Amino acid sequence: MPAVLALIAGFGVALVALPLIGLIIRTPWSRAGDILASGSARTALRLSLIVATASALVGLLVAFPLAWALARSQFRGKALVRALVVLPLVMPPVVGGVALLSAFGRRGLVGGPLYDVFGLQITFTVWAAVLASTFVSFPLLVLALEVGLRSLDVRLEDAASTMGAARWYVLRRVTLPLLAPQIAAGLVLAWARALGEFGATITFAGNLPGRTQTLPLAVFEQLQTDPGGAIALSLLLVTVSLVVIVTLRGRFLQTR
Amino acid sequence: MSLHVDVEVEVDRFRLEAEFLAEPGETVGLLGPNGAGKSTLVSVLAGLTQPAEGRVELDGSVLDDRAAHVHMNPEERSVGIVFQDLLLFPHLTAQDNVAFPLRARGVPAHEATDRARVLLGRLGVGERAHARPAELSGGEAQRVALARALVAEPRLLLLDEPLSALDVRARGRIKSLVRDTLRTFPGVRLLVTHDPVEAAMLSDRLVLLEEGRVTQTGTPDEIRRAPRTSFAADLVGVNFFAGRLERADEGTARLVTSAGEIVVAWPSDLPERSEDAIGVLRPIDISLHLQPPEGSARNVFRGRVVGIEIAGDRARVQVDSSPLLVAEITLGSISRLGLVEGTDVWASFKAVEVDLLPP
Numbered sequence: 001m002p003a004v005l006a007l008i009a010g011f012g013v014a015l016v017a018l019p020l021i022g023l024i025i026r027t028p029w030s031r032a033g034d035i036l037a038s039g040s041a042r043t044a045l046r047l048s049l050i051v052a053t054a055s056a057l058v059g060l061l062v063a064f065p066l067a068w069a070l071a072r073s074q075f076r077g078k079a080l081v082r083a084l085v086v087l088p089l090v091m092p093p094v095v096g097g098v099a100l101l102s103a104f105g106r107r108g109l110v111g112g113p114l115y116d117v118f119g120l121q122i123t124f125t126v127w128a129a130v131l132a133s134t135f136v137s138f139p140l141l142v143l144a145l146e147v148g149l150r151s152l153d154v155r156l157e158d159a160a161s162t163m164g165a166a167r168w169y170v171l172r173r174v175t176l177p178l179l180a181p182q183i184a185a186g187l188v189l190a191w192a193r194a195l196g197e198f199g200a201t202i203t204f205a206g207n208l209p210g211r212t213q214t215l216p217l218a219v220f221e222q223l224q225t226d227p228g229g230a231i232a233l234s235l236l237l238v239t240v241s242l243v244v245i246v247t248l249r250g251r252f253l254q255t256r
Numbered sequence: 257m258s259l260h261v262d263v264e265v266e267v268d269r270f271r272l273e274a275e276f277l278a279e280p281g282e283t284v285g286l287l288g289p290n291g292a293g294k295s296t297l298v299s300v301l302a303g304l305t306q307p308a309e310g311r312v313e314l315d316g317s318v319l320d321d322r323a324a325h326v327h328m329n330p331e332e333r334s335v336g337i338v339f340q341d342l343l344l345f346p347h348l349t350a351q352d353n354v355a356f357p358l359r360a361r362g363v364p365a366h367e368a369t370d371r372a373r374v375l376l377g378r379l380g381v382g383e384r385a386h387a388r389p390a391e392l393s394g395g396e397a398q399r400v401a402l403a404r405a406l407v408a409e410p411r412l413l414l415l416d417e418p419l420s421a422l423d424v425r426a427r428g429r430i431k432s433l434v435r436d437t438l439r440t441f442p443g444v445r446l447l448v449t450h451d452p453v454e455a456a457m458l459s460d461r462l463v464l465l466e467e468g469r470v471t472q473t474g475t476p477d478e479i480r481r482a483p484r485t486s487f488a489a490d491l492v493g494v495n496f497f498a499g500r501l502e503r504a505d506e507g508t509a510r511l512v513t514s515a516g517e518i519v520v521a522w523p524s525d526l527p528e529r530s531e532d533a534i535g536v537l538r539p540i541d542i543s544l545h546l547q548p549p550e551g552s553a554r555n556v557f558r559g560r561v562v563g564i565e566i567a568g569d570r571a572r573v574q575v576d577s578s579p580l581l582v583a584e585i586t587l588g589s590i591s592r593l594g595l596v597e598g599t600d601v602w603a604s605f606k607a608v609e610v611d612l613l614p615p
Contacts, residue, residue, distance in 0.1 A: 159339055162335060163356055177347045
């Protein structure tokens with residue numbers, strides 16, 4: 001490897017490693033236990049785990065039929081649908097939050113009638129946090145499942161049907177089990193993305209402790225008043241991400 | 257119980273027209289070169305492809321009838337298929353693969369498992385019941401696939417190239433198993449293959465399929481006597497030897513026929529001696545020489561050329577040795593050797609070239 005390339009690669013590693021090292025060094029270890037055990041931190045962590053898990057599961061329900069349509073059927077406007085589905089991955093999360101407000105906010109396209117007729121309000125509830133996280137994370141599931149469905153040998157499903165298996169039975173006993181690795185990988189990726197969601201959540205769901213204040217939002221708020229506490233919470237989030245990567249590496253991603 | 261097929265099928269730009277009848281108690285071999293439409297026909301019988309025209313009737317029930325707009329879905333048909341690539345479910349154990357057709361039809365789990373295990377045992381892979389397909393050898397996987405096709409006691413058993421995925425050693429053993437399975441199967445038996453030798457060995461009647469058309473039907477003997485196409489002619493030249501198999505020296509055996517004996521490779525899992533063995537030799541595996549040949553060929557026969565039949569750039573040469581042999585060589589070799597009717601030649605072939613079907 002040429003020395004110049006090695007040097008630049010080294011910079012790359014440092015770019016990621018230095019902030020992490022900074023986090024570890026700057027963590028106020030003496031009171032880290034207290035910070036993490038504090039009521040507000042525990043509430044935020046619990047809410048984060050619930051919201052991320054709910055988003056991943058809701059995302060899976062929505063993503064599976066979408067991935068099926070994209071991978072296995074031909075229809076007009078398919079390219080458009082695919083572009084639309086991937087859009088949340090590349091659009092700024094804050095913009096996503098604004099867009100969600102304009103659809104599901106109290107004066108929104110859907111949210112307005114919902115409020116006027118049923119008195120239902122989505123914004124500033126835990127549902128809004130779930131919706132925001134799902135919005136940004138489910139494209140990952142669609143992509144993972146679409147790849148999985150495309151690489152699945154359709155002949156296995158056909159063979160199953162010649163053995164007397166009706167469509168639902170084929171889906172349950174052949175298609176889904178064969179897709180398990182992609183489903184798991186998609187769930188983990190979507191869950192991790194949802195766990196770190198900030199922009200769309202704070203815009204659409206607000207920052208209400210105990211209701212919509214997830215861990216990233218708590219970190220942001222704490223940074224204004226207690227930077228040490230924010231750093232301790234950040235380290236917690238990094239740890240969770242690390243666990244995800246290790247899980248992925250071992251089970252779903254090819255490593256050599 | 258019989259199968260009557262009379263369909264026209266269009267897939268992409270390929271057009272298939274096939275009409276044939278399969279009676280119970282006979283194995284019908286669908287024989288054709290690659291691209292003849294065999295897979296399309298399998299797909300139609302399975303119910304995965306709808307014919308554009310015509311009817312398929314199995315055992316009195318209509319599977320397809322375009323005129324009456326009848327199409328029975330795959331899962332409603334009583335068809336057991338061994339697929340060309342087996343298509344065992346990779347996530348299920350051998351036992352669960354075999355139990356699948358029963359479970360799919362609502363048989364309780366314990367009963368399905370029991371029946372699967374019994375059948376696996378009968379086919380000689382009982383101890384592999386808990387292995388996944390990836391852990392099975394080619395021959396074992398073939399047996400599991402056969403068990404899966406048989407377990408629900410279908411009315412039609414369809415074997416699609418059942419030997420093509422196997423290496424030469426496993427092939428011999430599976431061949432007898434396939435033949436026995438076909439023989440004892442009570443319903444309609446169909447064998448799909450591109451290999452004339454395999455077809456002639458395992459079928460009672462052949463349906464020749466070429467370029468989407470049935471070109472000839474009949475028993476292997478009938479077709480051998482009067483082939484209508486060049487593909488059918490491939491059946492003609494195949495050298496058949498029937499007789500008693502006796503163990504000879506290391507790794508070989510003698511196949512003693514009424515017209516002389518030949519040396520064949522010894523399949524080690526056979527008894528010392530067996531009657532009614534069949535050996536098959538492709539004409540292309542026989543070499544002709546003007547002098548006694550040197551080399552490793554164990555079978556060398558002297559005879560006189562009694563017939564030369566030219567097809568394209570190849571010729572089939574009949575030699576009146578004992579046993580009678582038909583060799584296929586190029587026109588170049590004919591002129592190089594100066595072969596005409598009446599020339600004295602030596603014909604040679606290796607022991608391992610003889611495909612053996614033990615009784």
